[in-house]
Amino acid sequence: MNKNDAIINPVKGKKTPYLSPVAVMVSSQTDIDMLCNLTSLCDAYARTLMMSKVHIGYDSATDFSVTGPVVGAPYAVMLLETLVAWGAQKIIFLGWCGAISHKVRIGDIIVPTGAVIDEGTSRHYHADEGDIARPSPDMVQKTKDHLKESKTAFHEGVIWSTDAIYRETREKVRRFQTEGVLAVEMELSALFTVGKFRNIEVGGLLIVSDELSTLKWQVGFKDERFRQSRVALLERIDSLCQTLLQTQP
Numbered sequence: 046m047n048k049n050d051a052i053i054n055p056v057k058g059k060k061t062p063y064l065s066p067v068a069v070m071v072s073s074q075t076d077i078d079m080l081c082n083l084t085s086l087c088d089a090y091a092r093t094l095m096m097s098k099v100h101i102g103y104d105s106a107t108d109f110s111v112t113g114p115v116v117g118a119p120y121a122v123m124l125l126e127t128l129v130a131w132g133a134q135k136i137i138f139l140g141w142c143g144a145i146s147h148k149v150r151i152g153d154i155i156v157p158t159g160a161v162i163d164e165g166t167s168r169h170y171h172a173d174e175g176d177i178a179r180p181s182p183d184m185v186q187k188t189k190d191h192l193k194e195s196k197t198a199f200h201e202g203v204i205w206s207t208d209a210i211y212r213e214t215r216e217k218v219r220r221f222q223t224e225g226v227l228a229v230e231m232e233l234s235a236l237f238t239v240g241k242f243r244n245i246e247v248g249g250l251l252i253v254s255d256e257l258s259t260l261k262w263q264v265g266f267k268d269e270r271f272r273q274s275r276v277a278l279l280e281r282i283d284s285l286c287q288t289l290l291q292t293q294p
Contacts, residue, residue: 184248
């Protein structure tokens with residue numbers, strides 16, 4: 046596949062801000078607000094990026110960027126491509142997911158080691174439906190090490206990425222349960238695929254917001270454990286980004 050054959054490409058214009066090598070993509074606006082308040086990003090420069098915003102930290106305390114909100118594989122990839130064109134080389138995606146495995150519950154944290162491709166965007170980057178897209182092994186290892194050092198419990202394993210939340214059928218859930226898939230979300234298989242295509246490092250962190258493992262939808266968006274896990278993880282994003290910055294070549 047010719048990477049240079051596209052008619053429209055992400056570009057860095059004269060007035061485009063330069064990004065630090067490390068960027069965080071966040072699915073929820075609530076989590077973006079919380080993360081900005083936990084760091085000096087609340088005072089950082091921000092600009093509109095498509096239907097989202099990018100918050101850019103330039104000082105020594107917060108020299109990474111945060112972008113979001115992010116919903117769905119096509120839009121996530123549009124943002125990712127732009128962040129890469131603007132200078133990002135290591136990207137962490139922070140999102141919510143629905144538990145499929147009976148071992149995973151609302152409020153649990155997952156470090157994805159792969160994502161089943163059940164969305165359409167990855168196919169345009171030379172990946173096939175049903176394949177498993179993989180994150181950067183180094184990003185996965187550093188994320189796991191960081192969580193262990195802070196004594197934060199987590200699961201690790203393959204998740205399922207779909208375009209259609211209203212077509213998460215019982216048949217599919219049962220099949221993915223037999224294959225050991227932990228949870229379902231909408232963006233990561235495309236982000237992992239494009240990370241490989243663009244030769245940049247992409248990793249992910251997911252928090253379980255709801256459960257489908259019993260084939261009935263159990264909502265946990267207002268669950269106190271879900272809220273506490275989000276706060277705990279957001280409090281660690283800053284130090285994880287600093288670790289990733291220190292390992293830049």
